[in-house]
Amino acid sequence: MTPRRPLLLLLGGASVLVSGYVHYYLYFKGGYRDIAPDSFAGFTISRSFAINAIAGFVIAWALVVSVRFPKLAVPAALAGAGFAVATLVAYLLTRTVGLLGFQDDQLTTEAVVAFVAELVALGALGSWLVGQRTLPRPVNRAA
Amino acid sequence: MRESRAARPVPGLRRVPTWVLVLAVPVVALIAVFITDVLSGNGGATAQSSATPNTVNIKNFSFSPNPITVKAGVPIIVVNDDNVTHTFTANGGAFGTGDLGSGHRDRVTVERAGTYAYHCEIHPFMTGTVRVAQ
Numbered sequence: 278m279t280p281r282r283p284l285l286l287l288l289g290g291a292s293v294l295v296s297g298y299v300h301y302y303l304y305f306k307g308g309y310r311d312i313a314p315d316s317f318a319g320f321t322i323s324r325s326f327a328i329n330a331i332a333g334f335v336i337a338w339a340l341v342v343s344v345r346f347p348k349l350a351v352p353a354a355l356a357g358a359g360f361a362v363a364t365l366v367a368y369l370l371t372r373t374v375g376l377l378g379f380q381d382d383q384l385t386t387e388a389v390v391a392f393v394a395e396l397v398a399l400g401a402l403g404s405w406l407v408g409q410r411t412l413p414r415p416v417n418r419a420a
Numbered sequence: 421m422r423e424s425r426a427a428r429p430v431p432g433l434r435r436v437p438t439w440v441l442v443l444a445v446p447v448v449a450l451i452a453v454f455i456t457d458v459l460s461g462n463g464g465a466t467a468q469s470s471a472t473p474n475t476v477n478i479k480n481f482s483f484s485p486n487p488i489t490v491k492a493g494v495p496i497i498v499v500n501d502d503n504v505t506h507t508f509t510a511n512g513g514a515f516g517t518g519d520l521g522s523g524h525r526d527r528v529t530v531e532r533a534g535t536y537a538y539h540c541e542i543h544p545f546m547t548g549t550v551r552v553a554q
Contacts, residue, residue: 283433294445298452306460308502311480314545338445345438375545383505383542 283344285405289357290340292398296364297333299391300326307387315378322371322379329364336360340402351409354402361399368392475499476548478506478520478540487549495527496550507541510550 303309304326313321336356343349368388370376381388474494477484479501490496498508500520508528509516514536515528530536533554540546 290445294448298449301453302456306456306503308480308504311482334445334449341441341445344433345441378545380544381542382544385504 282405282408285401285408286340286344286350286354289354289398289402289405290337292394292401293333293340293357293360294337295394296361296391296398297330297337299387299394300333300364301330303387304330312379313377317377320377322377325367325377329360332360351406354406354409357398358402358406361395361402365392365395365399368395476508478502478508478546481506481543481546483508483538483546483548487551489551489553490530492533492552492554493529493531495529497525497527499525505542506546509538509541511537511539 304323309326310323312323315321336353339349339353340357343353367376368391371379371381374380474488474490475497476486476488477499481502488496496515498517498520500506500522503522505519505521507517507519508526514532515530515538517526517528519542520526530550530552533552536550536552538548538550
């Protein structure tokens, strides 16, 4: 493992935490708490904001801790990358065709911050995961 | 073996105690939540506008009351109590506030009796009806 790689996990964790915080802020302070134009199996756009905030916190914690507990690193990185992709896709849907009845043509500071954070998370964790697969295995000196 | 490679920390990180890594995210999150609460003052609740018979309030991405009934020529006051910008726009273009920022208000007047459907141009799922009586 090269020295850069734990930093990629930390960068991914920080970015996921920022995205989760933005969704926390929008849910509790931004008026997104009671928006439910449509629902799917009890799942509304408001609840998706709350779930995003909780998931962002948990995944960010796992990514930071995985620097010391390596068994956690791959699942945490996969979860973080998945979180970023899902959030980006959901945001793009709300800006185009709508998601759960919610559509928003407004570009806000919060949206830009979350969008950039998710791109950074995807880049950092994607790079880390690709590096995991492409790095040569260390030579087994005992053999 | 991959796990052992992943475990090798950068030199600076090696000196960081495990408990610091475990508590870093919760502490940062708590500080962010605390600062947000302090900066937003009242815990996020925006000042509720006093309701008058001809006032439409926008709150939590919905118009209230809906429908609203007014007399022709009487101004409808539109108050945005949300933290994001909305509009109050008739589907047929009979009236419209344009962009109405958080905490702002505007008024529109409809001279002809009838039923008018309206929406928010920014959030098309937000719709409502104005009934104008003679």
